[in-house]
Amino acid sequence: MLKLKDETLLKSDAFVNGEWLASSKRFPVKNPATGEVLAQVADLGASETERAVAAAADAFPAWKKKTAKERAAILRKWFELMMANQEDLARIMTAEQGKPLAETRGEVAYGASFIEWFAEEAKRVYGDVIPTNQAGRRLIVLKEPVGVVAAITPWNFPNAMIARKVAPAIAAGCPIVVKPAEETPLSALAMAELGARAGLPKGVLNIVTTSDAPGVGKVLTESQLVRKFSFTGSTEVGKLLMQQCATTVKKVSLELGGNAPFIVFDDADLDAAADGAMLSKFRNMGQTCVCANRILVQDDVFDAFAAKLSERVAKLKVGNGFDDGVTQGPLITMDAVEKVERLLKDATAHGAKIATGGKRHALGGTFFEPTVVTEVTPSMTIAQEEIFGPVATLFRFKADDEAIRIANDTRFGLAAYFYARDVGRVMRVAEALEYGIVGINEGIISTEVAPFGGMKESGIGREGSKYGIEDYLEIKYLALGGLQI
Numbered sequence: 001m002l003k004l005k006d007e008t009l010l011k012s013d014a015f016v017n018g019e020w021l022a023s024s025k026r027f028p029v030k031n032p033a034t035g036e037v038l039a040q041v042a043d044l045g046a047s048e049t050e051r052a053v054a055a056a057a058d059a060f061p062a063w064k065k066k067t068a069k070e071r072a073a074i075l076r077k078w079f080e081l082m083m084a085n086q087e088d089l090a091r092i093m094t095a096e097q098g099k100p101l102a103e104t105r106g107e108v109a110y111g112a113s114f115i116e117w118f119a120e121e122a123k124r125v126y127g128d129v130i131p132t133n134q135a136g137r138r139l140i141v142l143k144e145p146v147g148v149v150a151a152i153t154p155w156n157f158p159n160a161m162i163a164r165k166v167a168p169a170i171a172a173g174c175p176i177v178v179k180p181a182e183e184t185p186l187s188a189l190a191m192a193e194l195g196a197r198a199g200l201p202k203g204v205l206n207i208v209t210t211s212d213a214p215g216v217g218k219v220l221t222e223s224q225l226v227r228k229f230s231f232t233g234s235t236e237v238g239k240l241l242m243q244q245c246a247t248t249v250k251k252v253s254l255e256l257g258g259n260a261p262f263i264v265f266d267d268a269d270l271d272a273a274a275d276g277a278m279l280s281k282f283r284n285m286g287q288t289c290v291c292a293n294r295i296l297v298q299d300d301v302f303d304a305f306a307a308k309l310s311e312r313v314a315k316l317k318v319g320n321g322f323d324d325g326v327t328q329g330p331l332i333t334m335d336a337v338e339k340v341e342r343l344l345k346d347a348t349a350h351g352a353k354i355a356t357g358g359k360r361h362a363l364g365g366t367f368f369e370p371t372v373v374t375e376v377t378p379s380m381t382i383a384q385e386e387i388f389g390p391v392a393t394l395f396r397f398k399a400d401d402e403a404i405r406i407a408n409d410t411r412f413g414l415a416a417y418f419y420a421r422d423v424g425r426v427m428r429v430a431e432a433l434e435y436g437i438v439g440i441n442e443g444i445i446s447t448e449v450a451p452f453g454g455m456k457e458s459g460i461g462r463e464g465s466k467y468g469i470e471d472y473l474e475i476k477y478l479a480l481g482g483l484q485i
């Protein structure tokens with residue numbers, strides 16, 4: 001059905017303790033472009049989740065004892081297998097998530113890049129020797145794996161959001177249990193199959209598939225055996241899970257929602273800004289946490305920028321992600337379509353103007369027209385919530401300080417973007433933005449070599465880069481006394 005070169009990558013059972021775990025209870029995974037059922041996936045509950053956690057705990061002592069070089073070799077093999085199977089992994093992802101093949105191929109390479117990166121970083125987890133404060137003592141700092149990790153991930157990047165957690169955890173010496181999103185478990189299961197082929201020992205990687213996120217989430221957050229919890233998803237669910245983690249005082253990493261400003265100043269290269277806005281806004285049909293959510297344009301270049309953006313939006317092609325030339329697939333669910341409609345209705349009722357698009361696409365289902373709305377103001381609901389759909393909202397501003405004030409006037413602080421050329425302005429704005437990631441004359445900021453994460457209610461911790469492995473390590477200080485030196 002999916003025309004895979006290797007049909008055995010399409011799995012529908014969960015993966016626990018190195019084995020495929022069936023269940024009489026199943027839930028359907030559907031193609032959002034067609035509604036077709038792709039697989040009936042094992043629907044695990046609390047007791048099977050406890051088994052997965054126990055398997056990870058059993059695997060910990062031996063995995064921790066392996067040398068970093070041994071762990072790195074397995075991760076490297078896994079990276080190579082992901083890239084060798086890039087096309088099949090991309091096809092599975094387009095089928096369950098809807099984004100076009102060009103994007104899913106890119107996401108598989110992006111996800112694999114974290115496995116490659118952390119295979120290398122595994123070998124660079126250095127400790128410290130602190131100059132002693134007393135004769136006859138030596139003060140040593142060791143970095144140790146934190147223990148069993150549990151992770152919960154969203155549907156919008158079914159491969160990369162898992163790779164960003166699994167790779168540093170496993171590199172650091174921590175077994176992990178992952179609960180992927182109900183909509184997109186097939187990518188996770190295919191990754192697990194390749195991880196097993198690469199030689200991950202049983203229990204080091206476990207995938208718990210379920211339609212009962214709260215039930216499984218409770219085990220993962222409250223188990224005494226889990227020492228670290230990592231979540232990517234909405235701020236509301238992240239807050240709830242953080243509270244649950246408090247019962248056992250786990251280490252917590254959260255990659256949560258955003259409300260990214262994208263500021264176009266009057267000295268910007270407007271073509272470059274329009275190209276950057278297209279990448280930032282319309283990738284994955286606007287369903288990314290770093291999507292430009294509020295495009296603020298300086299008054300004297302507003303009309304020119306709006307025209308350039310609308311021209312580009314008109315060229316987007318909506319359709320099934322498997323079809324040639326398609327740049328925009330369906331939204332993930334009908335709930336997502338209804339949210340976009342609600343936000344647009346509120347905005348237009350308060351004076352916003354639709355420049356292009358604005359309604360469900362003629363293809364039906366969950367397809368939505370790529371949309372540009374102008375004259376949006378900060379008090380509209382669309383300016384305050386994550387749109388998570390293909391809608392570019394344009395705001396006008398006059399002074400730089402006004403743009404910065406509007407940009408920071410949100411509880412979120414994940415990604416921000418701005419286009420300007422004056423170097424003084426560039427540094428002033430970059431330092432004033434309260435965001436974890438700032439794209440300056442750049443619409444795409446994600447890479448495995450740089451720290452990804454948010455300030456304020458967008459999260460805690462960083463993924464990727466040399467900083468990303470720290471979240472999976474404990475610091476142990478040894479005071480070694482009685483030395484006759």
Ligand code: NAP
Nearest residue numbers: 153154180181182213214217233234237255256257258289
């Ligand atoms: P979500 O509703 O929070 O779901 C994310 C994950 O949490 C899914 O696996 C979901 O399971 C699970 N979940 C939901 N309720 C739960 C509960 N009560 N207990 C335990 N688990 C629970 O978010 P989403 O709509 O899938 O994803 C979009 C959000 O993720 C956006 O806010 C986006 O900005 C954010 N995001 C952030 C980043 C980042 O790096 N900062 C990256 C990507 C996405 P089910 O799917 O099975 O319900």
